Amino acid sequence: MKVSEVVPVKFVGGKMLILDQSKLPGEEKYLEMETKEDIYVAIKKLKVRGAPAIGVAAAYGLYVSTRHSHAKTLKEFRPEVKEVADYIVKARPTAVNLSWALSRMMDRLDTFNGDVSDAKQMLLSEADKIRVEDENSCHKMGEYGLTLLKPGMGILTHCNAGTLATAKYGTSLAPIYLGTEKNYDFKVFADETRPLLQGARLTAWELTKAGVDVTLICDNMASIVMKNGWIDAVVVGCDRMAANGDGANKIGTSAVAILAKEYGIPFYMFVPTSTIDYDTKTGDDIQIELRDGKEISEMWYKQPMAPQGVKTYNPSFDVTPARYITAVITENGIVRAPYEENLLKLKERTVK
Structure with a gap:
């Protein structure tokens, strides 16, 4: 496929x-x-x-x-x-x-x-x-994103921001597909993305089907693959970006961003302009969806894997502060800090 x-x-x-x-x-x-x-x-x-x-x-x-x-x-x-x-x-x-x-x-x-x-x-x-x-x-985000990557790179991604999440190509996976067409030989590491396993079920599935070299890891293995020197860049999608550059994405994304900064690895967030919410001032203003706790304790198991009646907390997203984002890739170009200023310039340029 x-x-x-x-x-x-x-x-x-x-x-x-x-x-x-x-x-x-x-x-x-x-x-x-x-x-x-x-x-x-x-x-x-x-x-x-x-x-x-x-x-x-x-x-x-x-x-x-x-x-x-x-x-x-x-x-x-x-x-x-x-x-x-x-x-x-x-x-x-x-x-x-x-x-x-x-x-x-x-x-x-x-x-x-x-x-x-x-x-x-x-x-x-x-x-x-x-x-x-x-x-x-x-496709345009893929082209812009590919300018930030080099052949043979190890790339970590979280959740699924591939073609399954879009009309085609994906956002953060678009440069991987375009690079594969050019024989870039990327080595992709996909976080499983608990609790709904979008990385395991979806990202690993579509990349494997497309012939991309992909290795599935548990979410808590991101640090060790970075420490091993296997990761040269992190690429993720975004479900809502505030006007100041804070980006909401699948739960666990902010942890990956913090790790990437610690290890000196660039963290790229791919954001269609339709996903930038200029009416939302900061990430603190983004409503975070809370989901049924059974997704944590029961969904993927033949029998419950947590004590009966235990309390759960299951936010579907978290917010990565703008200071951890190396660059924001849109279909209209690459945006870097200061984001509040440069995202506004992007909006003005797009309107014109």
Whole structure:
């Protein structure tokens, strides 16, 4: 399987399909999405995950959830669509692409002039645009990221920011795929990423399928592989970046960043501009999703592996302070500190 064959969200033959990532790597199964409840559950239960892929799924989901509306006028149709958007956006609070994609779809609908049938087709067209833009964005991030890497490097990654998390290519894995095409011979080390094992189930799976040299390690082994001199760079994705450069990503990312700084290893965070939340001042303002503690104690075991009734704390994300991030890679270029100043310049340049 090549990277181009991994499509986490697709719309073909009038059907919206998502690859059920909760079943990987054991089963590759696509699920058809037909209702707002289907979309909500798919996002909530991590059947589709990764900030960009969630945005794409939400966009298509808004269309498929409203395409059978019986509204006769836009005045009737707009409130129906908004109700669906308000429902889907509650599925996961941290990944900003979810609210970003739905807001973009609603903004287009609010300014659209025409009949309801044309409005529905516009929503589908806008979802297509979001998907294509993300694919192009990931490819550009891959090109920029590759300028920071050299052939033969050992690269550590955490969670999954590959093609499974995006429309295609991935964010932090994009330079690895592009480098592999150029025979860079990267040696990738993938953290397993407890408790949901995205690194083990997803990153190791897609890199192996694409012929990339990948070694799976437990999360608590990151320090020793760095100490051994096997890691030359760390690449990770991001679910929401605050205006000051603090980045929320899968739980455990901040620990990797702190280790990388201790060992003098560059830590690169790959952030699509759609993931930068300029309305969020610092990482302290990012809402962190808390999930069921059974994911820690029971989910992957035949029998519980913790005492009955023990308290659990299961945050899905943590925030890496900007001071630990060597560079932020976007589709519009590489940004370095001071982030509050340079991210704003990036925004102004992008708008122009």
